[in-house]
Amino acid sequence: MAPHDLLTALRDQNPLVHCITNYVAMNVAANVVLAAGASPAMVHAPEEIAEFTPVCGALTINIGTLSAPWQASMVAAATAANAQNIPWVLDPVAHFISDYRKRAAQLLLAQRPTILRGNASEILALAGEAGAGKGADSGDSVEAAQGAAKSLATQFGSVVAITGPVDYLTDGTREAQVSGGSPLMPQITALGCSQTALMGAYAATGPAFDAALAALAHFKVAGSAAAKRAEGPGSFQVHFLDALANTQPADLAQVIG
Numbered sequence: 001m002a003p004h005d006l007l008t009a010l011r012d013q014n015p016l017v018h019c020i021t022n023y024v025a026m027n028v029a030a031n032v033v034l035a036a037g038a039s040p041a042m043v044h045a046p047e048e049i050a051e052f053t054p055v056c057g058a059l060t061i062n063i064g065t066l067s068a069p070w071q072a073s074m075v076a077a078a079t080a081a082n083a084q085n086i087p088w089v090l091d092p093v094a095h096f097i098s099d100y101r102k103r104a105a106q107l108l109l110a111q112r113p114t115i116l117r118g119n120a121s122e123i124l125a126l127a128g129e130a131g132a133g134k135g136a137d138s139g140d141s142v143e144a145a146q147g148a149a150k151s152l153a154t155q156f157g158s159v160v161a162i163t164g165p166v167d168y169l170t171d172g173t174r175e176a177q178v179s180g181g182s183p184l185m186p187q188i189t190a191l192g193c194s195q196t197a198l199m200g201a202y203a204a205t206g207p208a209f210d211a212a213l214a215a216l217a218h219f220k221v222a223g224s225a226a227a228k229r230a231e232g233p234g235s236f237q238v239h240f241l242d243a244l245a246n247t248q249p250a251d252l253a254q255v256i257g
């Protein structure tokens, strides 16, 4: 499905997206998903997963502020999504910072996410390669992680997206790049986490590779538009939400290469 048609469908369908994300990202990501045209719900109690995940169009899992009860919810939600053929997205935030987080990310990856999204350092480390990640921030180039993305895609049957100055997307066979956006984007916390949540919304609407590509393009188009009006990271964030809502379906093709 073309990105143009996916954005139209997203706004028509307003899919419900189950987001298990971190404390930092919850508000930012929910506003991003709403502005883009979908309906986010941040739900993480283990007691609620069995009832809630199956009624959603997609699930997104982000380990940014991981702890044991949340990990149990993530595993249960991924299991429920797989059982019902509900697409789900994994965001392995800073998984290399501790053995605990590393293991949690590997266990979730073994559940074969529909889409895996991370920055270059996260994708490199997930494939067992040495990277220069600094907590939640990337220290590696997107180009350096492309091989890792391809091998993860093949091994786990996932669509893999690396975000950065130019985003890269692969399913192990197909590849795409998405340019644009602004250097102000990594200066706002949790925009990557929000990209993950938006990928869930698109994945509820169409095939995984096309959905991830449309979500990447939507962010780059909105980021470029917001940067024209912003005076710094603070006002960028406000303009970015407006720009996500104002992005037209026909705008998306321009940033995809």
Ligand SMILES: Nc1ncnc2c1ncn2[C@@H]1O[C@H](COP(=O)(O)OP(=O)(O)OP(=O)(O)O)[C@@H](O)[C@H]1O
Binding pocket: 093, 118, 119, 120, 136, 137, 138, 163, 164, 165, 166, 167, 180, 181, 182, 183, 184, 185, 186, 188, 189, 190, 191, 192, 193, 194, 195, 219, 220, 223
């Ligand atoms: N230098 C840049 N120029 C343009 N766009 C960028 C740049 N760096 C990142 N982006 C965009 O910013 C968004 C977030 O990507 P990033 O790689 O910073 O995620 P992240 O490191 O996972 O973020 P976080 O963990 O803070 O949520 C993506 O849409 C990406 O395309």
Ligand SMILES: Cc1ncsc1CCO
Binding pocket: 022, 024, 025, 064, 065, 093, 136, 189, 190, 192, 193
């Ligand atoms: C800053 C930060 N710390 C843990 S999660 C998070 C949000 C960006 O990933």
Ligand SMILES: [Mg+2]
Binding pocket: 091, 093, 094, 118, 119, 136, 192, 193
């Ligand atoms: Mg991140």
